[in-house]
Amino acid sequence: MPKSPRKRALSSPHDALFQWTFSQREHAVGLLKAALPSSLAAAVRWSTLRVEKSSFVDRALRSRHSDLVLSARIGDGRAYFYVIVEQQRDVEALMVFRMGLYMMRLWEQLVRDQPGLKKLPPIMPVLIHHSDTGWTAARAFQDIVALDGPERTALLPHTPCFELRLIDVSGGRAGDLVEQALTALGKVVLWSLSVSGDDARLEREIVRIAAALDEVLQAPNGLAALEALLRYLVATHARFSVRKIGRLLEKAAGPRAQEAIVTTLDEIERRGERRGRAQGRAQGRAQTLLELLTARFGAVPAEVSARILAANEAELVAWTARVLTAPTPEDVLVEDGKRPAPARRPAARKRARRV
Template sequence: MSRARSRAGAPVVTGDEGRREPRGGRKRVAGEKPAGEKPAGEKPAGEKPAGDGEAARGGEAPGAAKAAGATPHDGLFQFTFGKVEHAAPALKAVLPGALAAQIDFSTLRLERGHFVDPKLEERRSDLLFSATMGGRRGLIYLLFEHQSYVDPRMLLRILEYMTRIWRAYLEQHPEVKRLPVVLPVVLHHSKSGWRAARRFEELLDVNGALEEAAGELLLRFGVVLDDISHVEDEELSRRALSALGKVVLHLFRHARSPEELLGRLQGWAVALRAVVAAPEGGAAMMAVMEYLRSVTGQDRTEVVMAVREAVGRTEADRVLYASEYLKEEGREEGLEKGREEGREEGRLEGERRMLRRLLERRFGELPVQAVERVDEAPLDALESMAERLLTASTLEEVLEGKGEARRSRAAGKKRQVGAGRKVKPRAARKG
């Protein structure tokens, strides 16, 4: 559990209630303690007090290809907006201007803790941030809703999540007199769009006279709602977001039409090229492409070809080969084959199959000689062919290399010239 204080410059506590375990683990339900955890206030022997550096600054990627989320949506959400360079502009874009002006986004920090009910993980995901706001440390709770319907009592659930955050804070700081501010922000996408209450008091069964008479006795609060269900692509593109943030919102916006998703990539080409050019472009593109593969049901080859068309073959392959994305399908097929004939032979077959498919995509139906050349090639030759595929303009250049291809064409021309030349008979020598 991360430590916190309620004064400016100090980290803010977040709880273990519902916190997600590291990759491969499970989430604990609210209030469940990890095995071996000491009672509240008792530190394990040798444990140092937590400081400013304990909270995850910017967040750790849950994994490049597949984040540790319950769904592809959750994984890409955590991977992207779990990093402050993507979260800060996204939050600034949706918060009311006067409120955003009170927040020092340079102090934004990802805090440990997840507060969504485990049984609801497939439909929503959350992130908790802390930042200096109004001269003191406060919290921003970002909830991502990706479900086919809208929960009419969503504001009640958000109240429960906020209460968990405050209780976790008080567990660590029972001496404090005031609670930190928690600003709830909801990123929502559904087929119909948000149709539930936007303020908590809308859930209460009161008439106007009773509401007026009760006054401050009634609980009142709202949420910052970013409903992208029907937002046009042009509007999303105009937002002052990071390139990856724009791409991810576009993907979420159209994820309910997976059959159209790959075809829409060209419309987001500017943002995709910026993602590729970024320092961590390889990891980001792997996350995006794994999301595309999971949502559309297409294999890696189809996804790679769609990205190449949108970004450009050279740019796409440079980052994809650097991140070994294109080799992944060969490895998977190789491992499957390896169970029957040995891992090395299985991987080799997977590499050959992957290269054949890429060649067919590039040059059309392959001649028999080309297929035989690939099927007989050892692993190092296949890797060389795959590298030449990035820049070669002909099938010959891929299979033989530029020098060999030129010599082969030159030799062929000589044979053709020789075959067409008439040879004059020598004159018989006089005796």
């Protein structure tokens, strides 16, 4: 049974929910069957679908984009499906360019891993978008290249040419998506992404997913799915209390779901309290360590203070034990008693001797 995305949900709730759901083969198959053109979906051998352990989104953009790479057999070869879900609520004009970069990185990895490759496998780019306006930018790469006038016809053959498969869930209703192909959890997750941060829509539209939510809760991993969903809704609707979100879900799913929802909410709150107590202990230890360092060495260097304030409780315990023996504040934080070697200064040039 897959576990819910507890740690990742704290730093990236969109990524945590999307990855947890669609890294499960059953839900990934449903997503692609719903997203692909019918002729292509009919050609895929779905029993061969697998999740690839790759991500190509730049570190600086991971708060805005989540990616998932899937592959399956089509005919005699394997095709790849590069899925990006956007985490911002605006339209990025050059998104098709970013998708092209990520596709090139995937091809680069495939060539590196298979040195004898003579031809590149196909990649289908799929973008899941939600915004207040809906998608308004270009879908095709050639449409973002400034080619105008009579020269356009001559230059187009030398310009990369591909088009995004766009799934626009803006407004809660997915365009270009065969919703019947999605699993119940897939429907609930895409709807949850579409109402992210919009409290009024969450309250107004939650009844639309009532049947799907009830089906999710009756599945073998229903409690894990419920916890993942609750954590996401709590993280993306900060003005609603945990209990209010629970009541909204109870209303949508009906009385049979009440016990499961209450049990899950209680567990989430207990974990939150334990995490809060642990963070409180760590903060207290950090302040004590800083006071001890100040008493012994005077002013504590800014980089040492920053490391202490960001440390976990185990690190703080170990560092506090070194305060009385370490010769400098920096030595208190050294791991295994070994300080990193100082950077070498460039050798001074010798003056040329005058003859």
